Structure formats: structure tokens, C-alpha cells
Amino acid sequence: MTPLRLTAFGAALALAALTATGTARADAPTAGSAPSAPAIPSFADSHGLTVVRDATEVHGSGDFTITVTTKQLSGRHKIRILLPGGYDxxxxxRWPVTYFLHGGGGTVDDVAAAPALHSDSMITVVPDGGLKGWYADWLMQNTAEGAANWETFHLTQVVPFIDEHLRTRTDRAHRAVVGLSMGGYGSLHYAQARPDLFGQVAALSGGIDFGMAQIRAAVLATELNLVGAWCAVSGSTSTSGSGKCTGYGPYVDSDAIFGSPYPVLDADRVWKAVDPAAPVNLAKLARTGITLYTGNNDIIDIHTAAASKTVKERLDKLSIPIRLVNYGVGASLSPNCDGGHNYGCWAPAFADYVPRLEAAFAATD
Incomplete structure (x- = not known):
């Protein structure tokens, strides 16, 4: 049977009806005086990762980026690392470690827009997730993107690589995964796929219910690189400061990541298998600390709010504790938050969450 695919025109219509988790990009940090160079740990090739020499970028004290290559992905990929002030x-x-997964259209440098993630109580690691990687091992490996095994890269290469080279606490109780938008899906999925690795998980404005047509259409929009609809609502800016959305990379088949999205003759079986909101997957979080944040005041977060509500209701039925913060129009969270899909809300959400995460880490010492 020939898989059903969504055409670019069809996806555009779906987006017009309202779809997506939106582009998650941070404004570039303001240039200033060069900080004193921190002591950068030495990284050697291991776990299938080859370190690109002379490509390290220093952003500030305890804030740097390394670049690696791997057979799991085409091209070079960055890993930004934030060390606590007392590391040297x-x-x-040894320190707890938190993995931050950026959103669609984003990069590792988006973490600069969430200062709370640079904590003196933990290491924060920000691995490249691709413009539209969706934290998945793609079904199609012969697209314009080439090799695209993002989940394998993160969970079987980056995590042990970091544990080998940095002084991390390697038990699940001292490791967290957090993300927003596309990365919100990634964080919840990774916590479910590897409960042995992560004891804490947080998703901000996440695309976490693949049972929703709007969330599926968001994935398709990235595959088809329909930037117009997303840029019109995201308010994103490129890291160059041009104010233009940089897009989601080359066009790929609409079935490239998770296969056919249509619930016909089980054609969407992969979508269902990896759906973070599926009760069978939520049950895997029985021993995990779970936190969700969302607004509901724009045409993106109204859908992430619905997805978050569904996840909470299903976890409640499973008697699994969860903390859901729906900050609505944003006033209860921060004067800078309008309840929309942006760092004006995500930065204060992380400011609220990180001290709680630090306390959770400390409680397990």
C-alpha cells in the first residue's frame, strides 16, 4: 500500500486552521566585553563521537561549546555546556546534570535566553537537536538531511560521553531532561524511553500529545519547511539578529520522521508508539518527577495547553504525581510573559523550575 502523505498545500491548510508548536529561537546574546576564559575540560573521541579540534567556542565563564561528528548524523553538531561556578x-x-533540548528551528545557543539554566548547583548540557530533528531516529535516512538518528545520538552517545569527560553524578536521581516546544516532546519521550537515565523531566509548551492533529501537523510543517505560517506567529528572530526566521532546513518527505500521520489501517503506528501522552508510555514515568509549563494565550500555546491537560489527566488516572503550571495569559508568571510561545514566558518558567529541580537533586543526596 502506498503511504498517504501530506502535500505542502495540505499542510498549509492545516496550519491555517491552526497548528504547530512554533519556532523556538532565542535572540543572540548581546555582545560585550570578552570574559576571562574558563578552564575548558579536555574531551577525547569516544562513544562514537569524534571531537572537532580547534572548534571550541567560549561564551563566558563556565560556558562553552564543543563540536562533534558521528556516523549517526550527517555533518557537524554542537554541544553547549554550562558548568557551575564552583566546578574548578x-x-x-561530582555534580547533577540537566539536559536542555531546544525547540524547532532552534540551536544550542537558545539556552542563552534562559539564564536560570546556568546554575551553580548543576551542569547543564545542550546538545544540538537539529532544526527539525524531533529527537527521533528517522524512518527515512536517505532524505536531504542524510543520516538522522537523533535519539541514538543523544541517549547512547552524548550522555555517556558527558559522564566520561565531566564530573557528573551518573545515577538517574541526579540527571534531568528538560525541553520546550519540539524539545518538550523530546524531553518527555526521552524520559519514557530511558527511565533508567532520567529521574526528573520538564516540558515547556511541549508538543506532547501526538493524538492531536494540530501537533502532528506541526511536525509535518517542519518536514515541509513551511516557515511562513510559523514565523508569522512565533515572533522568532534568527541568531544573526535579522528578525527573519531561518527555517527548518531542506524539504523532506512528510513521512520522513514518524511515517504516515494518517490513522488509516494502522499507517500511523509509529506516531502512536512514541506518543508521550499514550497511557502505556506515561506509565513508564512512575518513578520520575514530572513538571509541565504552558500558557494558553496564543494560537500555538492554546494547543500545548490542551496537550498538557490531557497528559495530566491521564497521569492522575495512573496515580502518578505531576506538577502542571498553566500560566494562562502570563501575568501570574512574569510581567514579561504574554502567555505565548516565546522566551518571555519560558525564561521565567525556568527561573521558577530550576530551584525546584535543584532541591529535588539535593533531596536525593
Whole structure:
């Protein structure tokens, strides 16, 4: 049977009806005086990752980016690392580690828009997730994107690579995964796929219910690179400061990542298998601390709010604790938050969440 595919025109119509988790890009940090160079740990090739020499970028004290290659992905990929202030001063100490997964159209540098993630109580690691990687091992590996095994890259290569080279606490109780938008899907999916790795998970404005047609259409829009509809509602800016959305990379088949999205003759079986809102997947979070944040005040977050509500209701039925913060129009969260799909809300959400995460880490010592 020939798989059913969504054409670009069809996806555009779906978006017009309202779809998507939106582009998650951060404004570039404002240039200033160069900070003193931090002590950068040495990284060697391991776990299938080859470190690109002379490509390290230093952003500030304890804030740097390395570049790697891997057979799991085409091209070069960055990993930004934020070390706690006391990392060098306490050479015998090991630290909790949090993985931050950026959103669609984003990069590792988006973390600069969420200062709370640079904590003095933990290491934060920001691996490249691709413009439209969706934190998945793609069904199609012969698209214009080439090799695209993002889940394998993150879970079987980056995590052990970081544990080998940095002084991390390697038990699940001291490791978290957090993300927003596309990365919100990634964080919840990774926590479900590898509960042995992650003891805490948070999703902000996440595309976390693949049972919703609007969320599926968001994935398709990235595959078809329909930037117009997303840029019109995201308010995103490129890291160059041009104010234009940079897009989601080359056009690929609409079935490239998860296969056919249509619920006909089980054609959408992969979507259902990886759906973070599926009760069978939520049950895997029985021993995991779960936090969700969302607004509901724009044409994107109204859908992430619905997805988050569904996830909470299903977790409640499973008697699994969850903290859901629906900040609505944003006033309860921050004067800078309008309840929409943007860092004006995500930055204060992380400011609220990180101290709670730090306390959770400390409680397990």
C-alpha cells in the first residue's frame, strides 16, 4: 500500500486552521566585553563521537561549546555546556546534570535566553537537536538531511560521553531532561524511553500529545519547511539578529520522521508508539518527577495547553504525581510573559523550575 502523505498545500491548510508548536529561537546574546576564559575540560573521541579540534567556542565563564561528528548524523553538531561556578574550585565534587533540548528551528545557543539554566548547583548540557530533528531516529535516512538518528545520538552517545569527560553524578536521581516546544516532546519521550537515565523531566509548551492533529501537523510543517505560517506567529528572530526566521532546513518527505500521520489501517503506528501522552508510555514515568509549563494565550500555546491537560489527566488516572503550571495569559508568571510561545514566558518558567529541580537533586543526596 502506498503511504498517504501530506502535500505542502495540505499542510498549509492545516496550519491555517491552526497548528504547530512554533519556532523556538532565542535572540543572540548581546555582545560585550570578552570574559576571562574558563578552564575548558579536555574531551577525547569516544562513544562514537569524534571531537572537532580547534572548534571550541567560549561564551563566558563556565560556558562553552564543543563540536562533534558521528556516523549517526550527517555533518557537524554542537554541544553547549554550562558548568557551575564552583566546578574548578571543588575538583573532588561530582555534580547533577540537566539536559536542555531546544525547540524547532532552534540551536544550542537558545539556552542563552534562559539564564536560570546556568546554575551553580548543576551542569547543564545542550546538545544540538537539529532544526527539525524531533529527537527521533528517522524512518527515512536517505532524505536531504542524510543520516538522522537523533535519539541514538543523544541517549547512547552524548550522555555517556558527558559522564566520561565531566564530573557528573551518573545515577538517574541526579540527571534531568528538560525541553520546550519540539524539545518538550523530546524531553518527555526521552524520559519514557530511558527511565533508567532520567529521574526528573520538564516540558515547556511541549508538543506532547501526538493524538492531536494540530501537533502532528506541526511536525509535518517542519518536514515541509513551511516557515511562513510559523514565523508569522512565533515572533522568532534568527541568531544573526535579522528578525527573519531561518527555517527548518531542506524539504523532506512528510513521512520522513514518524511515517504516515494518517490513522488509516494502522499507517500511523509509529506516531502512536512514541506518543508521550499514550497511557502505556506515561506509565513508564512512575518513578520520575514530572513538571509541565504552558500558557494558553496564543494560537500555538492554546494547543500545548490542551496537550498538557490531557497528559495530566491521564497521569492522575495512573496515580502518578505531576506538577502542571498553566500560566494562562502570563501575568501570574512574569510581567514579561504574554502567555505565548516565546522566551518571555519560558525564561521565567525556568527561573521558577530550576530551584525546584535543584532541591529535588539535593533531596536525593
Amino acid at each position: 574550585a571543588h575538583p573532588d565534587r
